[in-house]
Amino acid sequence: MESNHIVTPGELVESNAANILPGKGVYKKDGKIFAKVLGIPRKAGRVVSITPLRGKYLPKKGDLVIGRVVDITLNGWRVDINSPYSSLLPLKEFPAMVRRGDDLSKYLSIDDYIASIVANVSSQNIVDLTMKDAKCKKLDQGLVFRINPLKVSRVIGTGGSMISLIKQKTNCKIILGANGVVWIQGLPEQQLKAMQAVKLVERLAHVQGLTDKIKSFLES
C-alpha cells in the first residue's frame, strides 16, 4: 500500500472510462471515473473500484459478525454489531428450542457476546441475524476487542494463512467478525499474545512480508 496509490474523494481514477464499469467507491462523470472515498483503486477486469482505508462497518448479507446483546424484546434480542445500524436476532433464528413464555435471558442475556451471521439487510439497513449455522455460538469466556473492520481481511490473510498462523502459534480459538470485533479464547498469556499479534497485523496491514514479521513476533 504505497501512499502514491492512495486517491482522495474527487480525484481522477481513470481518464478514459469508455470500456470501464464503475464499481464501489467510484463514480462516472463526463466519460471519466472519479474517486468517492479515500482509498486504493483496484481494477478487476472491466470494473474499477476503491478499497476504502477507513470507515464504519456496513452490514452485508452472509457476514459472520460478533455482537453484544443490548436488549431483550418480545420476539428476540437486539444486538449491537459495531455498526451504525442495530440488529435483531429473532427467536426462531436461535438454535435452541425456546419454549413459549420462557424468560429469554435464560438463553442470551444482556451483555452476552454472540457470533452470528447476517441473514438479511433491508433497503433501510435493518439487519436480521441468524445463529442457525455451525459457526455461530454464544461466546462464553475469552477476550473481545475491536479492530478497524476494513483490516479484517488482512488479519485473515490469503486463504486464512495469517489467522491460522496466529491460532497455531498461540493455541487459541479465534473468531474474527467482519464487523471488526475479535474474540479470542485460550490460556491467559497466549490470549494476550494473540491479541497483540492481531493488533500488529492491523497496524502494519500495508507492510510487505508481514507473515514473517508476525511469525518472529509470535516466536519471541
Added chain:
Amino acid sequence: MAYARKDRGLLEPRPITARVGVIENADGSAFFKIGRTAAYAAVYGPRDLYPRALQNPRRAVLRTHYNMMPFSSVGERVRQGPKRRSIEISLVTEKALLPVLELEAYPNTAIDVFIELLQADAGSRAAGICAASMALAHAGIEMKDLVAAIAVGKVGGELVVDLEYEEEAFEGEVADIPIAMIPSTGEISLLQMDGPISKQELLKAISLAKPVLERIVKIQREALKDYYKSV
C-alpha cells in the same frame, strides 16, 4: 496611496498547514491552519440517531457545530455556547458541505461534524470548512469531492485574497466575501458578502479566489495521503 501588505502580496494567501488524524477518538479528524487562524474538525459517524423522529429513511442527517474557543480571539474572551453568529456559521458550513456528500449511502443515521477554532484571525468559517471536508474524507464517508474555502474582498480600494483581522477592521470601506468551492466542477457552495462592492469587482474577486482554492485542495489531498505515509 494604494493599499499594500507588509509580508505578502494582495493575492497571496497566508501560509497553510493541514493534517488529518489528529483526534484519535473521532472516526475522522483534521487540523487546518491558515496564518493565525487554526481550526480542528472531528467527524463522528455515520452513527445512530435518536430521537427516531429526527431520522431520515432516505439519507443520513448531517449535523455541523461551529465553535470558537474562549481564548481564540485577541479581544475579550469568547463566551461559550451557541450564539447567533456560531449558529449561522454552523448552518452555512453544513450547506457548503452538503453538495459533495453522498448521504443516501447511510439512511437513518447521523453524521456529526464538530469544528473548533483554536485561534481566530479572520477567515474562520473558511478554515472550518476546509478542516471539516478533510475530516469527512478521513472518516471514509462517501463524497464526490473535497470542499475548499477562502475569503476574498476589497480593502482600501484594492481586491485582496485571504483577509486577516487587521484588514477586516480596516478604517474605510472593506468588503469581506467568504467563498467555498467544489474544485472538480467549479461550483460555489458558499458565498457570503459583508461590505460594499460593485458587481464587476465581485466577479473579479471570485475569479481571483479560484487559483487559490485549487492550491488549497492540493494541500488538503496531500495531507490525507501523508497520514498513510507516516503510519
